[in-house]
Every structure is written in structure tokens, then in C-alpha cells.
Amino acid sequence: MSELDPTAPAARTGGRTAPLDDEAELVARAADGDRVAFSRLMEHYQSACYGLAWRLLGNADQAADAVQDAFIHAYTAIDRYRGGIFRSWLLRITANASYDILRRAKRRPSQPLPEPDEGEAELPDVATSNPAAEAARSEMYRHLELALRQLPEDQRTAIVLCDVYGMDYNEVAAMTDAALGTVKSRIHRGRLRLRELLADHRELFGG
Amino acid sequence: MDEQHHPDDERLAAFAAGDGEAGLAMHVDTCDRCAALVSDLSSLRTAMAAMPDLVPSRPLQLLPPVAPAPAPRGGLPALVHRLFAPAMAAGAALVLVGGVGMAAAPVPAGMTSAPADAAGQERASAAAEEAPGVAAFESYSADAARSMGTAFASDSLTDGAEATPLVREDSSLDPSEPLAVGGQPAMPWAAITITGAILLIVSLVLRWTVVPGAPYPPTYPGA
Numbered sequence: 001m002s003e004l005d006p007t008a009p010a011a012r013t014g015g016r017t018a019p020l021d022d023e024a025e026l027v028a029r030a031a032d033g034d035r036v037a038f039s040r041l042m043e044h045y046q047s048a049c050y051g052l053a054w055r056l057l058g059n060a061d062q063a064a065d066a067v068q069d070a071f072i073h074a075y076t077a078i079d080r081y082r083g084g085i086f087r088s089w090l091l092r093i094t095a096n097a098s099y100d101i102l103r104r105a106k107r108r109p110s111q112p113l114p115e116p117d118e119g120e121a122e123l124p125d126v127a128t129s130n131p132a133a134e135a136a137r138s139e140m141y142r143h144l145e146l147a148l149r150q151l152p153e154d155q156r157t158a159i160v161l162c163d164v165y166g167m168d169y170n171e172v173a174a175m176t177d178a179a180l181g182t183v184k185s186r187i188h189r190g191r192l193r194l195r196e197l198l199a200d201h202r203e204l205f206g207g
Numbered sequence: 208m209d210e211q212h213h214p215d216d217e218r219l220a221a222f223a224a225g226d227g228e229a230g231l232a233m234h235v236d237t238c239d240r241c242a243a244l245v246s247d248l249s250s251l252r253t254a255m256a257a258m259p260d261l262v263p264s265r266p267l268q269l270l271p272p273v274a275p276a277p278a279p280r281g282g283l284p285a286l287v288h289r290l291f292a293p294a295m296a297a298g299a300a301l302v303l304v305g306g307v308g309m310a311a312a313p314v315p316a317g318m319t320s321a322p323a324d325a326a327g328q329e330r331a332s333a334a335a336e337e338a339p340g341v342a343a344f345e346s347y348s349a350d351a352a353r354s355m356g357t358a359f360a361s362d363s364l365t366d367g368a369e370a371t372p373l374v375r376e377d378s379s380l381d382p383s384e385p386l387a388v389g390g391q392p393a394m395p396w397a398a399i400t401i402t403g404a405i406l407l408i409v410s411l412v413l414r415w416t417v418v419p420g421a422p423y424p425p426t427y428p429g430a
Contacts, residue, residue, distance in 0.1 A: 015259045035270055042269040047260035050267070060264035067263065072271045141258055163255040188220035195247050205250040 017048040019087060027086055031079045038078065042071050045087060049094040055160045056098040058149060066101050070094040091165055095175055099157070140204040147197040154178075155190030162187050213241055223248040287417045294410040301403025308396035 020026060020041070029037035049070055053063035070093045081089060148156055157176060161167045162183075167175075173183045198205065214222075214231055222231045223245040235241045 016257070017260055039269040042267075046267050046269070047262055050263040051259070051261035054261055055258075064263055064265055064267060067267055071267070071269060075271050140254060144254060144258065159255070163252050164258050166256065184221065184226070185217065188217045188224065191220050191223075191248050191251060192216050194251055195244070198251070202247065205247070205254050 017045055017087065019085075020044055023086055027078070027081065031081060038075060041086070041090075042074070045090050048087060049090060052091055052094050052160070052165055053098045055145075055148060055164060056095065056157055057101060062101055063098070066098040067094060069097040069100070073097065088166075092167070092171070092175070095161055095165070095167075099175060102153070102157070136204060140201070143198055143201045143204060144194075147194050150197055151190055151193055155186045155193065158183055158186040159190040159194070163191070213238065216244065219244050220248055224252070284417050287413045291410055291414045294406055298403045298406030298410060301399050301406060303403075305396045305398075305400025305403055309400065312396060 023041070026037040026041050030041060046067065049067045050063055053066040053070075054060065057063050057066060070090070073096075074090055074093050077093070148160065151159065154176070158172050161172045161175065162169065169180055169183050169187075172178075172187075173180045176183065178186075214234060218228065218231065219235070219241055222228065222235065231241075235245050
């Protein structure tokens with residue numbers, strides 16, 4: 001599957017980042033200016049933020065820059081955080097930072113839009129009791145990442161925000177400055193396109 | 208169902224996402240092609256919702272690169288902090304003035320050749336009685352001048368006159384007082400310089416002991 005390698009420049013984690021046990025307390029302390037608490041939160045969620053940025057931008061360096069921008073913005077805005085799921089709040093900031101980078105790239109035609117990174121794929125280093133199932137899942141994610149990279153940018157952005165990171169249509173519309181109907185259309189067409197792209201690997205998805 | 212009667216795929220996608228028309232349900236239930244499409248889209252959404260996070264390609268800085276604002280200080284540290292710069296400036300100015308003064312000070316004008324007349328000799332003798340140390344120096348100077356002979360006698364310093372000992376312009380002064388310069392008391396250039404240096408040193412010591420500076424390079428918790 002060497003043709004799939006360019007889609008995975010970063011190692012996958014074992015899954016989604018779960019909330020911290022003492023997250024509410026850490027958030028409260030961070031809002032009061034506790035830098036240790038803030039850095040713990042960022043350390044915990046950096047993989048989630050980076051994953052979102054990378055899937056939106058398709059470039060490791062730009063993704064890291066977007067996450068750094070998001071952390072700075074979160075640091076200045078955390079005192080205005082008004083509850084809710086902290087991970088979602090941080091991911092929205094990261095998505096905005098990533099989308100800002102995309103917009104800047106569009107405004108400067110001399111700078112090409114980010115291309116998918118090249119490099120060796122790195123298998124997730126996760127101990128599992130079922131290596132065969134884990135390998136199949138890893139293979140499925142690789143195909144999925146590659147298929148996402150092949151979507152038009154507007155569809156990819158909407159799909160990633162909505163389907164991968166669970167934002168609702170209104171959030172995606174606000175973030176991408178698009179009408180609600182446009183966002184829905186992009187998502188539906190994007191899913192259909194993904195299905196076409198993954199038609200040869202339907203067995204991996206249980207289809 | 209005939210293929211040309213299949214609903215548009217985008218409508219089916221909306222249906223699969225749960226925001227399509229309810230009227231499509233009956234068709235999807237009876238159409239293998241459309242049911243497969245809806246099933247595939249559902250599986251796809253499930254798979255995407257479970258996509259794992261990614262490890263950053265490089266270490267990320269978890270905190271903005273700004274040093275925390277120094278906490279407000281009070282009491283002696285605040286006073287020292289406030290006075291540090293003016294004290295340093297004053298000390299540097301004193302050292303500069305004193306140094307320039309010492310470097311530019313002329314040979315004391317009061318150190319003149321004593322008159323060779325008898326009155327002058329008497330004043331010299333009187334001064335010798337009051338200040339034996341000065342008299343001994345003057346005697347040595349005179350002996351040295353005489354030993355140099357005529358060659359030294361024509362030296363510009365003595366302007367052809369016989370070398371004579373240096374004496375105080377006004378021998379009535381207390382020998383413990385500073386030497387007169389042009390008739391004025393000598394400026395205490397050395398004292399000014401030393402005062403400035405002390406001010407500089409004390410300022411620095413107080414600044415670094417009472418008001419310790421921020422660590423360099425700055426460290427951030429958790430970074």
C-alpha cells in the first residue's frame with residue numbers, strides 16, 4: 001500500500017482524546033491565569049487539535065502553525081470560556097486558525113495551496129489484544145485519509161468539520177462563511193464522492 | 208424499481224444523514240441499489256467519526272512565548288527598583304567628572320620656585336620648622352639640582368635661574384591642609400570619583416540582592 005503513504009505524515013494515536021478527569025478544575029484554574037493548568041490542557045489536546053488542522057490543511061508544518069495559533073488564541077480567550085465541552089471549544093478555535101491559513105493561501109495566488117505531505121506512513125504504536133482487527137482499522141483509516149485528500153477543498157473542509165469532528169451544519173456554515181444549504185450540499189456531495197473513491201475497499205468499512 | 212426512478216444521490220445522502228425527506232424511506236427499503244448507498248454512507252460516517260487523533264509532527268509550544276508580567280513589588284524592593292537607574296546614572300556621572308578632573312588637573316600652580324632672596328630663605332626655614340618632611344624633600348630637590356650643574360640650570364623649567372626648592376606659596380598655612388592651586392582650594396577629584404564608584408557598586412549590589420531579576424532564559428511551567 002505504498003501509494004497510500006503520502007496521506008499519513010504523522011503517527012495516529014490510539015483513538016480520540018478523552019476528557020481529563022479533572023478537566024473542569026483545570027479549565028477554571030487556567031481561566032484564573034494558572035499557566036500550569038493551561039499547559040496541561042493543551043498538552044492533553046494537542047493531538048486532537050493537530051489531527052484536525054492536518055486534515056484541513058494537508059501539510060504538517062502548516063498544521064503545527066495552526067495549532068500554535070490556536071493555543072495562543074485559547075490562552076487569551078480562556079477567561080471568556082463559558083462552559084460546554086472544552087474539547088469542542090478548543091477544536092473550534094483550531095478549525096478557525098486552520099481556516100484562516102487556508103484563506104490566506106487563497107488570497108495569495110503566488111503561494112500554492114497546501115499539497116498533501118509526502119513521507120512514510122507510520123503505523124500507530126498501540127498495543128492491542130487483536131492485532132488483525134487493529135491492522136484492518138489502520139488500513140481503513142489510511143484509505144480514508146487518502147480519499148479525504150482527494151476531495152475538493154470546500155467539500156473536504158465541510159466533511160472534516162462535520163463528520164470527523166462532529167460540528168453541526170450551522171457551525172460549519174459560520175466557520176466557512178457559507179450558506180447553510182451550501183454546506184449541506186457540500187457535505188452530501190463529499191460523502192458520495194468518498195464512497196466512490198473507497199468503492200474498491202468497501203470490505204474495510206463493513207459494506 | 209427501474210433505475211431511472213431512483214432518487215437523486217444527493218437526496219439519498221441527505222436521507223442517510225437523517226435530514227432528508229421521510230418519503231424516501233419506503234423506496235430505500237425496497238431498492239437494493241439505494242439501500243446499499245445509504246448503508247455505505249452510514250458506514251462511512253461511522254468510520255470518519257472514529258478517526259483517531261494524530262501525533263504532532265514537531266513539538267508544540269503549549270504556552271505563548273511571553274514572560275509573565277512581574278508581580279507588583281512594595282517596600283524596599285520597590286524603592287530600590289525605582290532608584291536603581293537614577294543612582295547608576297548619578298554614580299556614572301560622578302566617576303566621569305572625577306576622572307576627567309583628575310586627568311585634566313594642571314601641575315599645581317602653587318608649587319612655584321621659591322625666591323632666592325633672603326626673605327624667601329627665611330620663609331623656607333620657617334616652613335621647614337613647621338613641616339620637617341617638606342623641608343627634607345626640598346633639601347633633596349635642591350641638592351639634586353645643584354648636582355646637575357649648568358646643564359640643568361639652563362633647563363626651561365628653571366629658565367636659567369638656579370634650581371631652587373619647591374615651597375608652599377603661603378607657608379603660613381597649616382601643612383595638613385590641601386595644597387593650594389592657583390590660590391584656590393584643590394578640587395577633591397579623587398573623592399568625587401570614589402564617591403561615584405561607591406554609588407555604582409552599592410546600586411548594583413542592592414539591585415541584585417534586594418530585587419532579584421527574572422531568570423534567564425525564561426522558563427515556563429510544563430514547557
